[in-house]
Amino acid sequence: MSDALFQIGEDLPPALxxxxxxxxxxxxxxxxxxxxxxxxxxxxxxxLTVATPGAGKTTFALRVAKMxxxxxxxxxxxxxxxxxxxKSQWADSAARIGLAIDPNFKNADGRHGSEYMGVALTxxxxxxxxxxxxxxxxxxxxxxxxxxxxxxxxxxxWGEAIREAFEPAERRLSLTGxxxxxxxxxxxxxxxxxxxxxxxxxxxxxxxxxxxxLRDYVVRPVIFMAYxxxxxxxxxxxxxxxxxxxxxxxxxxxxxxxxTALNPKGEWIPSVLQAAxxxxxxxxxxxxxxxxxVIATDHEDARAYADRLEKVSGETVTTVLSDDPSASAKIEAxxxxxxxxxxxVRMVSxxxxxxxLCVGVYATSTSTPMFFAQxxxxxxxxxxxxxxxxxxxxxxPKLMELANDMEEERDHALELDTGVSVEDLEDxxxxxxxxxxxxxxxxxxxxxxxxxxxxxxxxxxxxxxFDGGEFGTGGAIGSAEELDFxxxxxxxDADQVSTLLKQRQSEQLKRQPAPKPxxxxxxxxxxxxxxxxxxxxxxxxxxxxxxxxxxxxxKLREVSGGPAVAQATKEQIEMRLETLQGWFxxxx
Numbered sequence: 230m231s232d233a234l235f236q237i238g239e240d241l242p243p244a245l246x247x248x249x250x251x252x253x254x255x256x257x258x259x260x261x262x263x264x265x266x267x268x269x270x271x272x273x274x275x276x277l278t279v280a281t282p283g284a285g286k287t288t289f290a291l292r293v294a295k296m297x298x299x300x301x302x303x304x305x306x307x308x309x310x311x312x313x314x315x316k317s318q319w320a321d322s323a324a325r326i327g328l329a330i331d332p333n334f335k336n337a338d339g340r341h342g343s344e345y346m347g348v349a350l351t352x353x354x355x356x357x358x359x360x361x362x363x364x365x366x367x368x369x370x371x372x373x374x375x376x377x378x379x380x381x382x383x384x385x386x387w388g389e390a391i392r393e394a395f396e397p398a399e400r401r402l403s404l405t406g407x408x409x410x411x412x413x414x415x416x417x418x419x420x421x422x423x424x425x426x427x428x429x430x431x432x433x434x435x436x437x438x439x440x441x442x443l444r445d446y447v448v449r450p451v452i453f454m455a456y457x458x459x460x461x462x463x464x465x466x467x468x469x470x471x472x473x474x475x476x477x478x479x480x481x482x483x484x485x486x487x488x489t490a491l492n493p494k495g496e497w498i499p500s501v502l503q504a505a506x507x508x509x510x511x512x513x514x515x516x517x518x519x520x521x522x523v524i525a526t527d528h529e530d531a532r533a534y535a536d537r538l539e540k541v542s543g544e545t546v547t548t549v550l551s552d553d554p555s556a557s558a559k560i561e562a563x564x565x566x567x568x569x570x571x572x573x574v575r576m577v578s579x580x581x582x583x584x585x586l587c588v589g590v591y592a593t594s595t596s597t598p599m600f601f602a603q604x605x606x607x608x609x610x611x612x613x614x615x616x617x618x619x620x621x622x623x624x625x626p627k628l629m630e631l632a633n634d635m636e637e638e639r640d641h642a643l644e645l646d647t648g649v650s651v652e653d654l655e656d657x658x659x660x661x662x663x664x665x666x667x668x669x670x671x672x673x674x675x676x677x678x679x680x681x682x683x684x685x686x687x688x689x690x691x692x693x694x695f696d697g698g699e700f701g702t703g704g705a706i707g708s709a710e711e712l713d714f715x716x717x718x719x720x721x722d723a724d725q726v727s728t729l730l731k732q733r734q735s736e737q738l739k740r741q742p743a744p745k746p747x748x749x750x751x752x753x754x755x756x757x758x759x760x761x762x763x764x765x766x767x768x769x770x771x772x773x774x775x776x777x778x779x780x781x782x783x784k785l786r787e788v789s790g791g792p793a794v795a796q797a798t799k800e801q802i803e804m805r806l807e808t809l810q811g812w813f814x815x816x817x
Contacts (some may be wrong), residue, residue, distance in 0.1 A: 258447060261289045264435040268293060268402075275401045275418050277378070277432070281439040282406040282606025283448045287322050290374050290402055295326055297372055298346070303399050305369040306330060306347030307362070309355060309391070310376040314557040316349035318582055319376070323347075336361055347371075352380050355394050356387045362394035370399040378403040379599070381417040391417040406606055407599045439609070439635055443723055448609040449587075449616050450723040452730075453632040453694040454508070454714065455624040456501050457703075457793065459687045459779040460486040465680040471764060471778065475624040475691075476795045483625065487594055488683065490623050491526065493533030495686030496779065498592060499541075500706045502534065504690075504715060505621045506541045509569060509588045512719030516616060518567040519719065521588040524604055525574055526595070528552075534592060535572040542569050549573035584610045587719065589620040596627045605635070615720040624691040632694045687779020689793065690714075696727055700734040702741060703792050705783050710737055742790060759802045760794055766809045773813075785809070 257265065260280065268276055280286045297303045308319045308330060316332035323330045331341045334348040336358040341348050355362050366373070373395045375381060381391045395401060401418050420432045442448040461471045462485050470482060474490050474497070477483035490497040505521060512519045523538070525531035528550050535546040547563045549556050551574050563571045564583040571583075589608045595601075608618035622628050690711035692701040704710030713733045721729065767781050782794070789804040791797050797805075 257288070257292070258285055259445065260435075260437040260441070260447070261285060261292070264289055264437070265292060265296075267435055269296070273434075274398075275403065275420070276434045277403045277405075277419055278435050278437075279405055279433040280435075280437040281442045281448060281609070282603060283610035284406075284437055284442050285447070286376075286404045286406070287319065290376075290404055291323055291326055291328065293402055294323075294328060294372055294374065297400065298328070303370045303372040304346070305365075305371040306374065307366065307371055307395075307398075308347070308349040308374045308376060309352055309381075309395075310349060311352060311380045313351060314560060315376065316351065317557055317561075319349045319374075340365070352387055352391065356390040359390035359394040363397065366395055367397045371395075372400045372402065373398045375401065375403045375418065377407075378405050378419065379407060379416050388415065388417050407602045442609075446614045446722070447611060449611045449618040450695070450721070450726050451605060451609060451618045451620055451635060452714075452717070452726060454504070454619060454621045455629065455632075455691040455694060456497070456504070456621065456688050457624040457691040458490065458497050458500075458689045459685075459782050459793070460489040460497070460683075461685040461778055462486070462489045463680075463682040463684055467680070469684065471768075473793050473795050475626060475629075476793070484594070485681065487623055487625055488681070489686050490688075491530065491592055491594065492683035492686065493530055493537065495683055496777075497686035497688040498534065499537050500688035501590060501592075501621055502537055503541050504706070504711065505588055505590050505619075506538065506569070508619050508621075508715045511716055512587050512617070512619070513569075515718060515720040516585075516587060518585050519587040520563065520568065520583065520585045521570045521590070522583070522586050522607060523570065523572040523590040524593050525572060526593040527574060530592070531572050531574050534590075535570075538570045538572065544569050547571040582610075583607065584612050586610075587616065587618055589618070591620060591622045591628065596625075596631070598631060601628070601631045615722055617717075617719060617721050617726060629694065633697050685777050685779055687777065687783060689783065693730060695730055696723070698727075698730070700730045702734075702737045705786065709740075713737065756799060756802075759799065759806070763794060763802055763806055763809075766806060770809055770812060 256262075264278055264280075278286060278289065280289070294303075294306050298306070306323075306328065308316070308323075310316050310319060320330045320332035328347070329345045330347045330349050331345040332349040334341050334350065336354060339361070350362070365371075375391070375395075381388055395418070403416075403418055416431060422432045439448060443450060457474045457476075459471065460474055461469065463469050464485070470485065472478070472482050472486045474486050475483070477486050489495060492498070502523070505523075509519060509521045523531075523534050525534055531548055531550060535548045538546045545568070547559055547568060547570070549559050549571060553559070560571075560573075560583065564585070567585075586608050589605070591601075591604060593604075605618075605620055608620060620632075622632065688706055690701070690704045690706065690708065692699050692703065693714050694700075701714060702710055713736070714730075717726070717729060717733075767778055767785075770776070770781055771778050785805040785808055786793070788808045789797070789801045791801040794802070
């Protein structure tokens with residue numbers, strides 16, 4: 230490949246400067262240049278590029294397409310993407326560099342118009358007529374760009390269709406930000422190699438992870454704001470249960486507590502939305518067009534969250550529902566405007582290009598690694614050095630683990646003997662995430678049930694997670710401990726974020742009263758009985774006074790100090806019991 234081919238010409242904005250991160254225009258980012266040189270150094274039919282969401286995979290792929298087309302190596306381009314909205318995004322980006330791609334091509338059309346040199350398709354579209362697309366691929370020297378290629382394994386029929394349709398392609402360029410799945414469906418056109426331990430792992434030709442991208446200022450540092458709180462719900466058998474979010478004793482209780490927190494009729498989600506809006510206001514002091522996105526589980530919750538946000542922010546909220554034919558237009562209008570908030574169901578989590586998103590609320594019960602990475606990826610695209618992202622989360626162990634593992638590079642792994650994935654098989658399978666991307670999705674079976682009823686939820690600030698570390702001492706909503714972190718400036722690079730979080734942590738620890746010396750080892754049985762007695766007393770006072778359980782717990786914490794019941798000391802629990810006894814006496 231000649232040097233001249235690496236200098237495409239004036240008609241190709243090298244890194245789409247209006248979308249490029251700080252320091253990248255007017256040339257390719259370093260990783261894109263490295264990947265490009267590697268691609269052409271050893272020409273091959275298949276090439277897998279793994280790059281963190283927001284790094285610029287589209288720019289890299291279109292540069293490859295432009296160069297191959299100008300050299301005569303290919304005469305046609307086919308882009309395959311997970312959703313209809315992404316088809317339009319690819320076509321728009323391609324048009325900027327002089328490649329005409331039709332995103333409106335339908336299988337019934339048979340062939341695209343002569344004014345186009347290619348088409349953009351969805352994986353579902355290919356799966357419905359693989360022979361049609363095989364014939365189109367055979368008719369010309371075709372480059373197939375498989376965007377978020379891991380979705381090619383979403384169903385057995387999908388994988389087979391993708392292989393059948395694009396086996397005769399001249400070149401195939403596969404892209405993904407999350408090259409892992411939690412099932413054993415192999416990703417089409419991806420090489421798997423034995424790692425020597427009996428496991429097959431996907432092998433990328435070029436990898437650019439979140440860690441390197443953060444150091445290069447290509448992506449933003451992400452601050453995770455975790456919120457806990459007391460939850461009460463009624464089970465399908467009529468039993469009333471109570472637990473601290475993230476501290477439930479069983480998996481079923483943990484799921485029910487999480488579901489209770491996300492219920493828009495409780496106090497947890499409104500409190501978190503208000504905190505997120507306050508954070509967005511702080512960010513907009515330095516980033517005037519900064520926007521926020523709430524990712525909801527279903528349409529009903531999305532509408533309720535939007536109503537609440539409109540009351541909090543005083544502005545109209547863009548609500549994107551997956552069965553709305555105007556969804557793509559709404560997303561594009563939000564991306565180009567300066568409106569504060571957008572609320573959407575899960576379909577908006579992958580590939581949606583809204584670079585001004587700086588604040589997010591993860592208000593869904595989905596916890597697969599792939600979905601979490603793609604959702605957080607909506608907030609990491611950097612436009613200039615110093616922009617930070619803040620994502621608000623329920624304080625549950627699975628999400629805390631995923632947040633702490635942001636920089637971990639993962640591959641799709643399959644056991645050689647059984648073909649069973651070695652990923653966390655307790656997670657919901659990925660195929661339901663995008664195969665029904667334009668349909669309303671129902672909650673998982675373990676979280677549904679006609680008789681389940683969320684009774685009460687109360688939010689409390691738990692901690693901040695950043696770069697594998699945890700900061701903060703917890704506190705009530707509106708407390709100084711919470712405001713310390715909500716008020717962090719919106720323009721800080723990763724090192725400055727780390728320094729400031731450590732400083733706030735130190736200041737909060739100094740404000741806390743010194744713990745009293747413990748003369749004896751705590752008796753765990755006694756502690757269990759004290760917690761049980763406190764829970765029963767709170768329930769009795771709630772019945773007598775009509776005050777919600779969560780409000781009572783928060784008032785008792787104000788009296789005694791310290792964390793939630795599960796972490797409170799013996800003295801703190803005894804003080805709360807004494808306070809409750811005083812309330813009862815006062816009411817006689």
